[in-house]
Amino acid sequence: MGFFDEPFDLTTAAEGRVEGIAKVTGGGKYAAEYKVNGLCHAVLVGSTVAAGTILNINTNNAKQVAGVLGIITHLQKPLVPGMANEEKIKEARFGLPIFHTDKIYFKGQPIALVIAETLEDATYAASLVTAEYKEDTKIVDFNGALASVSLTPAGKDRGDIAALNNAAQTIEAEYNIKAEVHNPMEMHATIAEWIADDKLKLFDKNQGVNNVQRTFAKLFNIPVDNIEVISEFVGGGFGSGLRVWPHALACIMAAKLVKRPVKLMLTRPQMFHSVGYRPASWQKIKLGANADGKFVGIHHQAKNGTSFYENFNEGITRVTRLIYHFDNLKAEAATVPLNLSTPTWMRGPGDCTGDFAIESAIDELSYKLNIDPIDLRMKNLALAKHPDSGLPWSTNYINECIEKGAQMINWKDRKATHSQNVNGDWSIGYGMAVGAWNAGRGTASAGIQMQKDGTLTVQTAMTDIGTGTGISMQNIAHESTGISKSKIKIELGNSNLPPAPSQGGSNGLSSIGGAVVAAVAALKLKLAAYAASQNEAYKNATAADILMSDNGISFKTANNQFISFTSLWEKNKLAILEVEASSGPGTERQKYAFCSSAAHFCKVRVNRKTGKVKIERLVTVSDGGKIISEKAAANQMSGAAVGGIGMALMEEQATDERLGTLVGNDFAGYHFPVNADAPIIEVAFINKPDPNINPQGSKGLGEVGIIGTAAAIANAIYNATGKRLRDLPITPDKVLLG
Amino acid sequence: MLGALAFIPRGVKAFYEEVKNFIVPQKEQLPLTVSINKKSYAIKADTRTTLLDLLREDLNLTGAKKGCDHGQCGACTVHIDGERVLSCLTLAAMVPGKEVTTIEGLANGDKLHPMQEAFIECDGFQCGYCTPGQIMSAVACVKEGHTKSVAEIKEFMSGNLCRCGAYNGIVESIQKVAAK
Ligand code: FES
Ligand code: FES
Numbered sequence: 023m024g025f026f027d028e029p030f031d032l033t034t035a036a037e038g039r040v041e042g043i044a045k046v047t048g049g050g051k052y053a054a055e056y057k058v059n060g061l062c063h064a065v066l067v068g069s070t071v072a073a074g075t076i077l078n079i080n081t082n083n084a085k086q087v088a089g090v091l092g093i094i095t096h097l098q099k100p101l102v103p104g105m106a107n108e109e110k111i112k113e114a115r116f117g118l119p120i121f122h123t124d125k126i127y128f129k130g131q132p133i134a135l136v137i138a139e140t141l142e143d144a145t146y147a148a149s150l151v152t153a154e155y156k157e158d159t160k161i162v163d164f165n166g167a168l169a170s171v172s173l174t175p176a177g178k179d180r181g182d183i184a185a186l187n188n189a190a191q192t193i194e195a196e197y198n199i200k201a202e203v204h205n206p207m208e209m210h211a212t213i214a215e216w217i218a219d220d221k222l223k224l225f226d227k228n229q230g231v232n233n234v235q236r237t238f239a240k241l242f243n244i245p246v247d248n249i250e251v252i253s254e255f256v257g258g259g260f261g262s263g264l265r266v267w268p269h270a271l272a273c274i275m276a277a278k279l280v281k282r283p284v285k286l287m288l289t290r291p292q293m294f295h296s297v298g299y300r301p302a303s304w305q306k307i308k309l310g311a312n313a314d315g316k317f318v319g320i321h322h323q324a325k326n327g328t329s330f331y332e333n334f335n336e337g338i339t340r341v342t343r344l345i346y347h348f349d350n351l352k353a354e355a356a357t358v359p360l361n362l363s364t365p366t367w368m369r370g371p372g373d374c375t376g377d378f379a380i381e382s383a384i385d386e387l388s389y390k391l392n393i394d395p396i397d398l399r400m401k402n403l404a405l406a407k408h409p410d411s412g413l414p415w416s417t418n419y420i421n422e423c424i425e426k427g428a429q430m431i432n433w434k435d436r437k438a439t440h441s442q443n444v445n446g447d448w449s450i451g452y453g454m455a456v457g458a459w460n461a462g463r464g465t466a467s468a469g470i471q472m473q474k475d476g477t478l479t480v481q482t483a484m485t486d487i488g489t490g491t492g493i494s495m496q497n498i499a500h501e502s503t504g505i506s507k508s509k510i511k512i513e514l515g516n517s518n519l520p521p522a523p524s525q526g527g528s529n530g531l532s533s534i535g536g537a538v539v540a541a542v543a544a545l546k547l548k549l550a551a552y553a554a555s556q557n558e559a560y561k562n563a564t565a566a567d568i569l570m571s572d573n574g575i576s577f578k579t580a581n582n583q584f585i586s587f588t589s590l591w592e593k594n595k596l597a598i599l600e601v602e603a604s605s606g607p608g609t610e611r612q613k614y615a616f617c618s619s620a621a622h623f624c625k626v627r628v629n630r631k632t633g634k635v636k637i638e639r640l641v642t643v644s645d646g647g648k649i650i651s652e653k654a655a656a657n658q659m660s661g662a663a664v665g666g667i668g669m670a671l672m673e674e675q676a677t678d679e680r681l682g683t684l685v686g687n688d689f690a691g692y693h694f695p696v697n698a699d700a701p702i703i704e705v706a707f708i709n710k711p712d713p714n715i716n717p718q719g720s721k722g723l724g725e726v727g728i729i730g731t732a733a734a735i736a737n738a739i740y741n742a743t744g745k746r747l748r749d750l751p752i753t754p755d756k757v758l759l760g
Numbered sequence: 761m762l763g764a765l766a767f768i769p770r771g772v773k774a775f776y777e778e779v780k781n782f783i784v785p786q787k788e789q790l791p792l793t794v795s796i797n798k799k800s801y802a803i804k805a806d807t808r809t810t811l812l813d814l815l816r817e818d819l820n821l822t823g824a825k826k827g828c829d830h831g832q833c834g835a836c837t838v839h840i841d842g843e844r845v846l847s848c849l850t851l852a853a854m855v856p857g858k859e860v861t862t863i864e865g866l867a868n869g870d871k872l873h874p875m876q877e878a879f880i881e882c883d884g885f886q887c888g889y890c891t892p893g894q895i896m897s898a899v900a901c902v903k904e905g906h907t908k909s910v911a912e913i914k915e916f917m918s919g920n921l922c923r924c925g926a927y928n929g930i931v932e933s934i935q936k937v938a939a940k
Contacts, residue, residue, distance in 0.1 A: 037880075038880035038881060039883070041888070042880040043872070044888075045885055045888030045891050046876040046879045046885075046891060046895060047864065047867060048821075048823020048824070048863035048864050048892045049864075052889065054816075054822075054826075055816070057820050088787060141817060142808045142813070143787065146787075146808075205923055206923055207825070207827045207889040207890045207921065207924075208827070208889040255888065256887060257888070257889030258886070258887040258889060287826070289829065290827070290828040290830060290832075290833075487887055488885070488886030488887030489886065654883065656928075657883050657886055657924075660925060660926075660928045661925030661926055662925070663925070664925025664927060665925055688828065688832060689828055689830070689833055689921065690830070690832055694921070694923065695925065696918040696921060697913075697914040697918045697931070698914040698915050698917075699918075700914075700925070700927050702910060702927075703928055
């Protein structure tokens, strides 16, 4: 790969993100903020029961409200061809067949949509819609329903876990984690406009415009290219935008019905049951080691909640196969259907949950073995190859993450027994845990438009959900062209631009980076081809031979044969030079395994009288390969750590079995960390490029930032108090009673 | 009157549902003159319209964000007569005679407010959705003098949620401006 021959040495940018000014001035437009002529508003009405059948819906009062333009119910709706019958609904795999069923699967399930001139009219009219139901028995309590499903194998066994019977020390314990809700600050919203009978324009909040395009092309039986999806600014996602959800379809149906553009923004309470969540989970771990600390084996069992209309398997035991050597391993899993909406991937999906159990159990084992938790891990890390596939890691610096983190937090200050850690009403403790994530890469495309003055516009359909895709693309384009950053514009989040995979699973930068590099190579070749008309030497030039600068191109060699862009443009009568290229994974995936990893260290204070846990320090060191944009990467990692604090100490979607309802579906009832809940997060990177994953050598960071954080905190609480708390979130009551 | 009460169905909720069947109130519109970012707007506003919806839906000033519509997140923070206020908990009808400043009115023409510059420099955001609210609060936080320590900044900025968790950069931005 030619690109790697060049020095890839990014200096930390003093300037901010490409979209910085738009974000600090309020100029950036998020999905619900576009000015569209003739726009009207839609508001969803939710079911008031959790299970049953709709008998009738009364919309008479709602219709009387001035300004109401139309009401959609399952009885009265514009046709969605892809949901015309049971069979098609199954085929579509869309999830909830909104307005195409009289069945109620969860409380809040949309049963009607009111469309009106103003948001106030629509909101008021929606409050007047009533329905009668035939109620069925409902079940929303995950722990109550656990026993009703049995486990099945999750992947191949390794060896025989009967070996655990001979282990010197074993830990056998259960772990419960409450459901968590993504709750990006921007509520999901869609503006839908039918430009023609078969042409649709959407401003939509999502993490992948091409995915949205494909989904609705299928449902409405129209060509993919007839749908334009714009998601230039996305107010957070964390996984909630990786699927296309029913409210977006509802909005499109509404636009069809009233023949006008329609806006639908979910309310915050609706966000809790409309766009997925991390399901509640139960796990059981049996882990054993020899007296010297070498792991003998692990038995990992896991169950997670799902809905009655779809099966969502979290993949909780996947991470068990990733980080350590276990000669003997058995993993089993099951899903537990509930009268709730379908869960979905949320930051560090599956792994973050599974990792909490494993890393808690290893910590517990370290005390039993009387071995430092760091040493115990170091003895057992699978540093050479992926334990399952047997492929060598392309790179894996998880051990270096641990070493660096230990240094940063002064691990040597940690005292192994909690009685040594008392300080007045407070106890102080240290904990650590690691996390890893299979590092992926998808095929993505990027385009470049170049002007005579050397200005570049680099384009992709990929969205930037806040991860820094834009600034990273700019950095890569700058690094591979030599053109100043101020002359490189970035355009993204629009389905008219070159296609790219969704922004998720830590694959965004890994995928798009290669595409930008490929597009730059294509641009260099195109420039060389034009230059050849002025200078024969350029005839057989390869992209790797060519150097670009702000003003022109030349050869890398001493006799550089510089040609200015101005002369190139004038001689060849060029207007704009355009290239597009795609790039994706190749045979390296058969030769190597890829992972990102992280080590998290935490120092806590726990108040013995109130049970309050205060995170005093949180250190997170990660191996994400080459860091392309240091500030954005550090921001990702500290943000993920804040998410980890939420998971560990406060996030909990409670349910009420009697009413079949979610409890606390707003920010008063569902807490995630505010500024004062988090310390200044200390972030560091190993920052060594992975030479095989993609041209720029970056492995992706979004997930590993949160995988292991909760365990590090729980382990620190144990170190402080001697209380092993295995149920998340660890609220003060659990600390006091534990 | 007493006779009518005899017909009240069981429970207040049921009664309310009954009433809704007889009276569907019509909306009222009020003529208002409001001053936003030193510009005066003569408008007719629905009496139910919040300042936030007035800004976002009617005036195309979408810098103030809707993150909850319940006064729980701070994304909609604006200044009214120089103090931070949640525009989702403020009715449009409450602001005539007062000066409203939104994020769009913070910069001086092309020249960004120092807090806006600091947020860019310190990367005080990721997705940017909470950012206008954070910046409006941050400007007020500095003015209020609640910047003596990291802990104090964190405390007085805790009404502005950031799900991306960009709190490191937010605190750093405020420290930077407060030090000036
Ligand atoms: S939108 Fe006003 S506080 Fe959340
Ligand atoms: S930057 Fe995304 S919510 Fe704060």
